[in-house]
Amino acid sequence: MTTPRLSFSRRLRKSPFEARSHVGATAASVYNHVVLPTAYASLEEDYWHLREHVQIWDVACQVQVEVQGPDALRLMEYLTPRDLSQIEPGQCMYAPLIDENAGIVNDPIILCLAPDRFWLSISDSDVSLWVKGLATGAGFNVRVFDPDVFPVSIQGPKSDTLLSRLIASPPEDIRRFRFIKAEIAGTDLVIARTGWSGQGGFEFYLSEPEKGEALWDAIVAAANDLNLRSGCPNLIDRIETGLLSHGNDMTLSNNPIEAGLDRFFKIGKASEYLGRAALEQIASAGASQRLVRLVVPGDHITNPRETYPMTIAGAQQPGYVTSICHSPRMDCHVGLGYVPAGASAVGTRITLSTPQGMTEGRIADEHWQVASTP
Amino acid sequence: MTTPRLSFSRRLRKSPFEARSHVGATAASVYNHVVLPTAYASLEEDYWHLREHVQIWDVACQVQVEVQGPDALRLMEYLTPRDLSQIEPGQCMYAPLIDENAGIVNDPIILCLAPDRFWLSISDSDVSLWVKGLATGAGFNVRVFDPDVFPVSIQGPKSDTLLSRLIASPPEDIRRFRFIKAEIAGTDLVIARTGWSGQGGFEFYLSEPEKGEALWDAIVAAANDLNLRSGCPNLIDRIETGLLSHGNDMTLSNNPIEAGLDRFFKIGKASEYLGRAALEQIASAGASQRLVRLVVPGDHITNPRETYPMTIAGAQQPGYVTSICHSPRMDCHVGLGYVPAGASAVGTRITLSTPQGMTEGRIADEHWQVASTP
Numbered sequence: 001m002t003t004p005r006l007s008f009s010r011r012l013r014k015s016p017f018e019a020r021s022h023v024g025a026t027a028a029s030v031y032n033h034v035v036l037p038t039a040y041a042s043l044e045e046d047y048w049h050l051r052e053h054v055q056i057w058d059v060a061c062q063v064q065v066e067v068q069g070p071d072a073l074r075l076m077e078y079l080t081p082r083d084l085s086q087i088e089p090g091q092c093m094y095a096p097l098i099d100e101n102a103g104i105v106n107d108p109i110i111l112c113l114a115p116d117r118f119w120l121s122i123s124d125s126d127v128s129l130w131v132k133g134l135a136t137g138a139g140f141n142v143r144v145f146d147p148d149v150f151p152v153s154i155q156g157p158k159s160d161t162l163l164s165r166l167i168a169s170p171p172e173d174i175r176r177f178r179f180i181k182a183e184i185a186g187t188d189l190v191i192a193r194t195g196w197s198g199q200g201g202f203e204f205y206l207s208e209p210e211k212g213e214a215l216w217d218a219i220v221a222a223a224n225d226l227n228l229r230s231g232c233p234n235l236i237d238r239i240e241t242g243l244l245s246h247g248n249d250m251t252l253s254n255n256p257i258e259a260g261l262d263r264f265f266k267i268g269k270a271s272e273y274l275g276r277a278a279l280e281q282i283a284s285a286g287a288s289q290r291l292v293r294l295v296v297p298g299d300h301i302t303n304p305r306e307t308y309p310m311t312i313a314g315a316q317q318p319g320y321v322t323s324i325c326h327s328p329r330m331d332c333h334v335g336l337g338y339v340p341a342g343a344s345a346v347g348t349r350i351t352l353s354t355p356q357g358m359t360e361g362r363i364a365d366e367h368w369q370v371a372s373t374p
Numbered sequence: 375m376t377t378p379r380l381s382f383s384r385r386l387r388k389s390p391f392e393a394r395s396h397v398g399a400t401a402a403s404v405y406n407h408v409v410l411p412t413a414y415a416s417l418e419e420d421y422w423h424l425r426e427h428v429q430i431w432d433v434a435c436q437v438q439v440e441v442q443g444p445d446a447l448r449l450m451e452y453l454t455p456r457d458l459s460q461i462e463p464g465q466c467m468y469a470p471l472i473d474e475n476a477g478i479v480n481d482p483i484i485l486c487l488a489p490d491r492f493w494l495s496i497s498d499s500d501v502s503l504w505v506k507g508l509a510t511g512a513g514f515n516v517r518v519f520d521p522d523v524f525p526v527s528i529q530g531p532k533s534d535t536l537l538s539r540l541i542a543s544p545p546e547d548i549r550r551f552r553f554i555k556a557e558i559a560g561t562d563l564v565i566a567r568t569g570w571s572g573q574g575g576f577e578f579y580l581s582e583p584e585k586g587e588a589l590w591d592a593i594v595a596a597a598n599d600l601n602l603r604s605g606c607p608n609l610i611d612r613i614e615t616g617l618l619s620h621g622n623d624m625t626l627s628n629n630p631i632e633a634g635l636d637r638f639f640k641i642g643k644a645s646e647y648l649g650r651a652a653l654e655q656i657a658s659a660g661a662s663q664r665l666v667r668l669v670v671p672g673d674h675i676t677n678p679r680e681t682y683p684m685t686i687a688g689a690q691q692p693g694y695v696t697s698i699c700h701s702p703r704m705d706c707h708v709g710l711g712y713v714p715a716g717a718s719a720v721g722t723r724i725t726l727s728t729p730q731g732m733t734e735g736r737i738a739d740e741h742w743q744v745a746s747t748p
Contacts, residue, residue, distance in 0.1 A: 010679065011403075129500055133511060247386075322384060
């Protein structure tokens with residue numbers, strides 16, 4: 001069965017960079033109603049290049065939701081169990097948003113633009129409708145809207161060198177999860193040391209879409225000796241880095257504790273938030289399943305269309321794989337999946353059922369080590 | 375520039391029909407996080423076939439949002455200016471949902487399953503988050519959830535013949551915008567006389583995804599002498615029929631009056647609804663622009679990636695085309711677009727600016743007639 005080509009219409013919101021970023025893209029998906037390139041040369045070639053050089057990514061699909069007004073901070077706090085009380089202008093915080101059942105609605109990075117003004121830089125669900133619905137229903141005094149801001153990212157070890165050629169202030173002054181305002185190619189940008197790879201880099205938030213191609217060209221021109229290429233979030237790199245993909249590794253059916261996102265917050269923050277009762281109940285009873293890293297020998301398994309079922313040594317209940325691929329660096333598969341909480345110890349043997357057959361593997365630690373056998 | 379192929383992962387929710395419906399699909403898009411085939415043979419061949427025979431469409435992307443509970447009807451009324459007070463089980467109603475500014479959030483068909491239980495059969499935005507947000511924020515006593523229901527549609531003039539072979543009761547007993555419950559291929563279905571074409575047909579709502587392929591096969595088997603083919607919503611047919619596409623012909627920036635959706639409701643229904651003040655203000659002041667049908671000679675213009683600007687005879691303000699294609703039956707282009715309200719008379723001359731050049735056309739009536747010249 002041949003994979004169909006992507007068809008375009010106004011319904012798929014146009015990225016200001018697409019005249020550049022779609023050149024050479026061999027595969028794409030749709031994310032937040034925006035086209036997201038998903039492969040250029042190949043998954044492996046893109047991966048090695050990303051680890052060695054610098055890439056430019058069209059991540060306009062990382063849509064912003066702006067929340068502004070006297071109740072903005074109170075509303076932001078209401079959306080997430082993460083404590084935002086110390087957030088300050090220039091800071092980015094990763095924060096899972098949850099619903100009344102503690103289900104994960106989205107996992108944005110929150111940018112604090114001013115004490116009463118925030119962007120949620122979102123993964124693939126219409127957070128604007130969620131936040132507007134809550135704010136309207138509950139009477140928060142805020143404006144919630146789409147500010148027409150489009151990110152483009154540079155990722156890879158040469159990102160600092162590239163940025164140093166584009167702005168006056170030294171890139172090293174931008175700490176991780178911090179942003180500055182600067183001008184490139186005649187447009188004012190928010191520039192954050194963030195991005196969806198494990199290789200470091202920056203995201204440039206563009207507010208003037210008509211300047212998208214000029215910005216792209218200026219970045220490319222400054223990288224003439226850096227072996228820059230167009231790229232995109234890379235499946236191998238993001239699994240190795242342990243970056244979770246909403247819709248793949250967690251959905252509204254998952255809570256942040258079982259997904260391991262509770263490392264970003266303490267249960268019991270002072271401010272009121274939606275889903276507190278449900279989340280505290282899960283925290284006290286213990287999550288029934290846990291997201292774990294998986295190491296599986298071989299190079300034959302493709303990423304699942306849905307999930308792959310998995311049996312776990314010593315567990316009655318099955319588990320399932322949510323993302324998996326071959327790591328050319330470790331020469332085995334690296335994967336993510338859920339197992340019963342009582343059978344999540346590092347080293348535990350698992351058996352995956354995939355279209356490529358049954359394969360054995362083990363639960364790994366965060367460095368992909370299989371420390372011990374139970 | 376080559377169009378990229380669509381890449382798949384768990385994030386794109388799997389249709390229970392995709393092992394069947396993706397066979398032969400040459401193009402596809404993503405709609406409500408689900409893959410939607412958009413072409414099989416070609417736009418024109420698919421169009422002629424749809425008008426003459428019967429097609430089977432995978433419209434699993436037409437996701438359902440279920441609202442259930444003591445406040446269900448009151449919440450449904452709160453979402454839309456359309457009066458739902460007389461809705462009864464077995465009835466479908468097309469209803470634009472609006473926000474506090476009277477912007478169109480979505481335009482679902484609402485199915486009344488019981489006096490306290492509804493499905494919103496939605497276009498491409500996360501209505502579940504909108505409705506959950508409002509219900510949670512404002513304290514409606516309802517459950518809002520995704521019921522895992524997937525529609526498959528038969529459309530075309532032979533749809534009644536085909537359905538008569540699949541169910542015991544006569545299809546003519548199902549009136550337009552009504553549904554029955556019936557069993558096909560061992561699965562209980564909701565079957566509605568609805569669908570996104572002008573050629574008539576039915577939508578089958580499947581609640582048991584594991585039976586999707588058997589259902590598809592049973593429909594195909596019953597059509598062995600009807601020249602049935604796989605198909606999909608057809609751009610030519612839907613423009614000719616005047617079916618608006620949310621995201622293309624109206625967005626959150628449009629109100630239902632300018633989009634012409636006010637023919638589905640009377641301003642001033644009894645029940646409370648969100649956006650009433652904004653909508654009544656627009657109704658009394660008059661909308662500043664109007665969606666109109668456009669007839670443009672030739673066959674050279676392709677559907678816009680965004681919109682095409684348009685100048686209108688006698689108007690200071692420009693307009694824009696949202697959807698356009700060549701109609702092989704009328705041998706001209708048929709299009710939809712917005713013009714200033716004061717320059718929307720049938721027959722008015724317009725000039726489109728497209729990548730294929732400047733082209734003149736006229737505003738048409740709902741039968742695509744250019745009755746008079748102003």
